[in-house]
Amino acid sequence: MLVEQAMTRDVICVSPDTSIEEALAITTANRIRHLPVVCNEQLVGIISDRDLRNAMPSCLVQEQTAALKDTPVSSIMKSDVITAHPLDFVEDAANFLYQKRIGCLPVVSCGKLVGIITERDILHTLVEMMGVSSPTSRVEVQVPDRPGMLAEIADLLRARKINVASVMVFPGPTEGQKTIVFRLKTMDPRRFVYDVQNAGYQVVQPPVIG
């Protein structure tokens, strides 16, 4: 999936001369954590709610608050912004957020800000990808880590005419094992589970008895 399919398009931005006080009000009112700073449609910086709050004086010192009205965000924004392109893969964007320990990536195309992708957008995409939002049964299968295993299990599904909403493959709990998680469009996965066990593979059951 591409960033352009997962990003938020209606980006709430500020201009460099927006005051800190106003920027803080915008983040609070819209319940957002990041404000791209834009000048002539060009991205010139980014500011987070944390930067804004760090710029706040202590609540014990009343007289300094006036300064917030006059100080523009340009004085505290980060101008060296890491961005994404609409045609990047979502997983690469996710990796970027994780590696750089940041919460969002402004999406820039042809020099213009066209969207923003946040941790929340990525989480939502993941939830969709995992098939959680459609009615499904979850079946987890342990298989040896070698070629052809997914196809072998998929054949069992085809034979039962069971439709798959999503598949994920993870490293297994032990070396040389893989875990395949299926989200199946059926309320009765028993026959599939039986087929898998019959073929010599292990199905992970609710971990309570024992």
Place this chain on the structure above:
Amino acid sequence: MKNQVAFVYSQSFLRYKFGEDHPFNPKRLQITWDLMQKLGLLDASYLVEPRPASLDELLRVHHPDFVHAVQKASQLPPDTDPPVIGFGLGTEDTPIFPNMHEASSLIVGGTILAAELVMSGQVEHALNLAGGLHHARHKEASGFCVYNDIGAAIAYIRERYNARVLYLDTDAHHGDGVQWLFYDDPDVLTISFHETGKYLYPGTGDVEERGDGRGYGYSLNIPLEPFTEDDSWIAALESVLPHVFHKFKPDVVISQNGCDAHQYDPLTHLSATTRLYREIPKMVHQLAHEVCEGRWIAVGGGGYDIWRVVPRAWTMLWAELSGQPLPDELPQSWLDRWQPEAPVALPTTFVDPPDLFPPIPRRAEIEEKNRITVRRALLGTPFLL
């Protein structure tokens, strides 16, 4: 005329059938019906014949394209390999069968009729055991359910009587279809107790699914841990129901009485016994009289151990609803009639003995987790505060 109750039933309900090997076997209705007959619980004055739902009644909750697809699938000759129809039809869960539209419409009509009888004051309580098809969605058949009879009945009540409805679902599976149909409606409170979706279809029903827009707070979900037993189940019901009934003050309660949380049920991982299925209707009955002037509509639902669980659970439901006493033991004539056909030994008492199953190893942890879930569900529900 008050105190009168209705049992909506027709032999034609048995036509809602996906095939011999399918877990949703209408035979469970027949076996249950026979048990009630042999106990003398089905006096002719209780019985009401259902009528099919009209197209308009279906369209209150279903998309026209979906209804047309069901109608079309209904007319395909038997044994044709169904082309890809979409809408969840022709799948492993909801294979198509001849006249599925007619069979499904009759079940919907039965539940609407039950609602009509109760809302118009002709009876206090009414039961349609063929109903309870809680997974059917606006535009999709799902989880053995073609049309959503409960949704159609709620929509009927909303339109005709503008009444506030409390929908209580104690099937082991999340009551997703009904929840999504009324997710943004603050006058329909949906409450579902079910096994958590971690391992069980449909995967939804998390505590945090609370409704949307004006309906925020009017969807309540109590996802129970796998292997939850009677005591923890009953404790959860007791912590939630009286409080919610008295705060929401519904005009009518609709209860879905799936009985697939029993330890014998092959599709789920909960560990209830039939004691639970004596307690649930008792609680609902009392609350319906306390809060809803007695207005109570009950439907069936899931239940896939058709020999040992469904007949006893639903007979206890009907006995409670109609105020008729039950003996402790099942009649010998019924055991003689069905034991030869049953692949398992039939139980002889209505309430399972307390030592029927060995205790669940992690009982204390499961009970604690369920208590936390109940607390989280109640704390996040604005109208309860």
